[in-house]
Amino acid sequence: xxxxxxxxxxxxxxxxxxxxxxxxxxxxxxxxxxxxxxxxxxxxxxxxxxxxxxxxxxxxxxxxxxxxxxxxxxxxxxxxxxxxxxxxxxxxxxxxxxxxxxxxxxxxxxxxxxxxxxxxxxxxxxxxxxxxxxxxxxxxxxxxxxxxxxxxxxxxxxxxxxxxxxxxxxxxxxxxxxxxxxxxxxxxxxxxxxxxxxxxxxxxxxxxxxxxxxxxxxxxxxxxxxxxxxxxxxxxxxxxxxxxxxxxxxxxxxxxxxxxxxxxxxxxxxxxxxxxxxxxxxxxxxxxxxxx
Amino acid sequence: xxxxxxxxxxxxxxxxxxxxxxxxxxxxxxxxxxxxxxxxxxxxxxxxxxxxxxxxxxxxxxxxxxxxxxxxxxxxxxxxxxxxxxxxxxxxxxxxxxxxxxxxxxxxxxxxxxxxxxxxxxxxxxxxxxxxxxxxxxxxxxxxxxxxxxxxxxxxxxxxxxxxxxxxxxxxxxxxxxxxxxxxxxxxxxxxxxxxxxxxxxxxxxxxxxxxxxxxxxxxxxxxxxxxxxxxxxxxxxxxxxxxxxxxxxxxxxxxxxxxxxxxxxxxxxxxxxxxxxxxxxxxxxxxxxxxxxxxxxxxxxxxxxxxxxxxxxxxxxxxxxxxxxxxxxxxxxxxxxxxxxxxxxxxxxxxxxxxxxxxxxxxxxxxxxxxxxxxxxxxxxxxxxxxxxxxxxxxxxxxxxxxxxxxxxxxxxxxxxxxxxxxxxxxxxxxxxxxxxxxxxxxxxxxxxxxxxxxxxxxxxxxxxxxxxxxxxxxxxxxxxxx
Numbered sequence: 001x002x003x004x005x006x007x008x009x010x011x012x013x014x015x016x017x018x019x020x021x022x023x024x025x026x027x028x029x030x031x032x033x034x035x036x037x038x039x040x041x042x043x044x045x046x047x048x049x050x051x052x053x054x055x056x057x058x059x060x061x062x063x064x065x066x067x068x069x070x071x072x073x074x075x076x077x078x079x080x081x082x083x084x085x086x087x088x089x090x091x092x093x094x095x096x097x098x099x100x101x102x103x104x105x106x107x108x109x110x111x112x113x114x115x116x117x118x119x120x121x122x123x124x125x126x127x128x129x130x131x132x133x134x135x136x137x138x139x140x141x142x143x144x145x146x147x148x149x150x151x152x153x154x155x156x157x158x159x160x161x162x163x164x165x166x167x168x169x170x171x172x173x174x175x176x177x178x179x180x181x182x183x184x185x186x187x188x189x190x191x192x193x194x195x196x197x198x199x200x201x202x203x204x205x206x207x208x209x210x211x212x213x214x215x216x217x218x219x220x221x222x223x224x225x226x227x228x229x230x231x232x233x234x235x236x237x238x239x240x241x242x243x244x245x246x247x248x249x250x251x252x253x254x255x256x257x258x259x260x261x262x263x264x265x266x267x268x269x270x271x272x273x274x275x276x277x278x279x280x281x282x283x284x285x286x287x288x289x290x291x292x
Numbered sequence: 293x294x295x296x297x298x299x300x301x302x303x304x305x306x307x308x309x310x311x312x313x314x315x316x317x318x319x320x321x322x323x324x325x326x327x328x329x330x331x332x333x334x335x336x337x338x339x340x341x342x343x344x345x346x347x348x349x350x351x352x353x354x355x356x357x358x359x360x361x362x363x364x365x366x367x368x369x370x371x372x373x374x375x376x377x378x379x380x381x382x383x384x385x386x387x388x389x390x391x392x393x394x395x396x397x398x399x400x401x402x403x404x405x406x407x408x409x410x411x412x413x414x415x416x417x418x419x420x421x422x423x424x425x426x427x428x429x430x431x432x433x434x435x436x437x438x439x440x441x442x443x444x445x446x447x448x449x450x451x452x453x454x455x456x457x458x459x460x461x462x463x464x465x466x467x468x469x470x471x472x473x474x475x476x477x478x479x480x481x482x483x484x485x486x487x488x489x490x491x492x493x494x495x496x497x498x499x500x501x502x503x504x505x506x507x508x509x510x511x512x513x514x515x516x517x518x519x520x521x522x523x524x525x526x527x528x529x530x531x532x533x534x535x536x537x538x539x540x541x542x543x544x545x546x547x548x549x550x551x552x553x554x555x556x557x558x559x560x561x562x563x564x565x566x567x568x569x570x571x572x573x574x575x576x577x578x579x580x581x582x583x584x585x586x587x588x589x590x591x592x593x594x595x596x597x598x599x600x601x602x603x604x605x606x607x608x609x610x611x612x613x614x615x616x617x618x619x620x621x622x623x624x625x626x627x628x629x630x631x632x633x634x635x636x637x638x639x640x641x642x643x644x645x646x647x648x649x650x651x652x653x654x655x656x657x658x659x660x661x662x663x664x665x666x667x668x669x670x671x672x673x674x675x676x677x678x679x680x681x682x683x684x685x686x687x688x689x690x691x692x693x694x695x696x697x698x699x700x701x702x703x704x705x706x707x708x709x710x711x712x713x714x715x716x717x718x719x720x721x722x723x724x725x726x727x728x729x730x731x732x733x734x735x736x737x738x739x740x741x742x743x744x745x746x747x748x749x750x751x752x753x754x755x756x757x758x759x760x761x762x763x764x765x766x767x768x769x770x771x772x773x774x775x776x
Binding site (some may be wrong): 128134237238253258277 | 330397403406407425426428429431452526528530531579583592728729732736743748
């Protein structure tokens with residue numbers, strides 16, 4: 001009888017990742033699933049298993065409704081603007097002389113390195129009701145706008161996120177553009193494909209996998225917004241800028257409903273999974289149709 | 293073969309090292325039960341020798357509020373206590389003071405510490421609302437039956453004060469400090485408007501507002517652009533701000549009727565209407581937004597604002613003089629009749645003793661020894677004066693006005709003296725587990741829409757109809773708190 005030899009090497013090499021996933025992914029996930037079926041506040045020695053009670057409550061909670069729809073409201077402009085500006089910046093930088101390319105890429109990347117807290121504080125001072133800017137508008141142009149407590153607040157948060165992330169995604173696109181072989185462009189030029197035609201028929205199809213990554217990452221970003229509404233608007237006015245992260249934080253650490261907060265986090269994860277799967281499916285279809 | 297074995301051993305070692313390094317981050321960073329564990333916090337290194345059961349030292353962990361001056365104050369008293377070599381069953385009790393974690397908030401820090409078993413035996417910085425949450429979670433001790441607590445109450449003359457702190461007829465908190473939230477006035481503006489004293493009634497207030505309305509243009513040219521400033525009137529996430537801008541005037545108008553009592557909405561609708569009318573009367577002369585250090589500015593741009601006692605020391609450091617002849621002056625909450633009591637919201641916090649499996653009985657008893665030392669023992673002679681000087685917050689004492697040990701301090705600090713007269717009418721926050729939801733809903737559904745739709749769009753004294761917003765406030769509190 002032949003004893004099958006078990007090769008341990010793949011397990012050993014993969015063990016750091018396996019251990020990492022177990023400790024930082026599966027254990028917290030299991031813990032969150034268990035927490036979500038309880039009414040525990042993490043403090044009391046007593047708690048009740050409420051089964052699906054927390055999940056049922058999600059359907060009638062206006063804060064959850066707002067977080068759900070707002071994440072989609074954030075997603076559309078963030079994905080479109082990050083994509084358009086990312087591609088635009090990358091095209092601009094790619095045309096710069098080699099010596100300037102690195103410098104320009106770093107300049108566009110700097111906002112990404114800036115803390116969300118510090119930019120939020122700056123924006124708060126710029127747009128608060130009694131800021132120099134608002135006072136000027138009020139007193140000189142008779143425009144009485146309370147930026148952070150009106151519908152404008154949503155636009156301001158979108159602007160901040162786009163300002164921060166567009167340069168970061170531009171680096172992805174730039175690396176994609178740079179990886180397209182010059183031979184391809186030369187062949188296309190011989191066939192009379194130049195200018196905008198070159199962009200549409202050569203560059204874009206060839207970097208479609210990169211663009212797919214940008215779209216998926218930007219979509220994921222829409223579900224992770226926290227510091228901007230937390231510091232600027234508190235999710236208001238009338239929950240119009242609230243996000244999943246903000247509501248999970250408020251439920252778990254302000255109202256001490258940790259079980260309910262865990263249920264919200266799981267509902268959020270489900271929405272992210274469904275939306276990202278949908279976007280990936282669409283992008284893969286586009287890749288197959290238009291990509292090289 | 294040997295070479296391959298070496299290679300395998302090396303890779304195995306590498307993988308195990310990586311795994312262990314990664315897991316090292318999961319270690320318990322809280323308090324250790326082991327003997328001779330070292331901890332370095334807030335720049336202080338302490339050596340914990342045989343925590344319990346060895347008969348040597350009982351180490352009592354004490355968490356202070358997340359301010360350096362609180363840490364310094366309590367460290368001083370802990371050092372004095374430790375030097376006095378107080379023993380419990382033959383073991384020396386030693387208090388170790390640390391600043392409580394305040395990220396994302398001190399309450400969340402405590403929640404995390406309870407969940408992970410790193411909670412100290414004792415901490416300050418607990419308000420009545422959070423004490424209620426802790427009590428319902430069986431995380432703090434009921435002190436009402438303890439002899440030492442009764443002695444503390446008697447020594448500090450807290451008999452009446454503790455009534456306001458009761459939660460289901462039990463006492464979980466030793467009230468430590470109180471900030472009565474009233475109003476603050478720009479002394480120069482008051483003078484320009486012809487006022488020689490602060491408004492005390494709504495009639496005084498209406499006269500002041502009418503005077504401001506008349507001289508608005510003139511005042512604006514002197515840098516006074518608005519009548520009143522309230523920074524977080526439009527931020528529902530900072531739910532505690534409603535204690536200051538809604539609950540404090542409400543307490544005054546309602547003559548002390550609570551907004552919420554237990555699980556019942558007890559709000560006096562007429563009084564709540566007066567609160568909304570009070571802000572509505574100011575119209576667009578009510579300034580909201582963000583101004584850091586309003587009362588420290590060269591020209592204060594408003595006539596009045598919220599009176600926040602914790603700003604006094606920094607105002608003083610900025611060279612601002614307190615009093616009607618100075619730069620700013622505190623006034624009481626506004627009432628209808630001169631004879632009415634000036635009830636106000638008491639921003640008050642105190643000390644609790646935590647109940648947790650990780651806190652040994654010896655440590656708990658050691659914590660009580662420390663509190664006895666501070667409030668009824670050797671520390672009692674100097675405690676209140678030291679506290680005032682260190683924190684500029686009024687200690688909770690029933691005899692605050694008459695206590696001789698504090699009279700010289702009040703003589704040198706007239707702002708604190710004025711504020712101390714409002715303490716007797718201070719009402720602590722509601723003891724309801726859903727206080728955050730109730731106050732957030734009050735902001736979201738009533739206050740913020742009211743400010744956006746009414747005050748900003750109206751001028752002074754236009755008497756807008758506030759009934760819609762009062763109804764919304766009542767309904768919002770009831771729904772959010774699931775109240776009867």
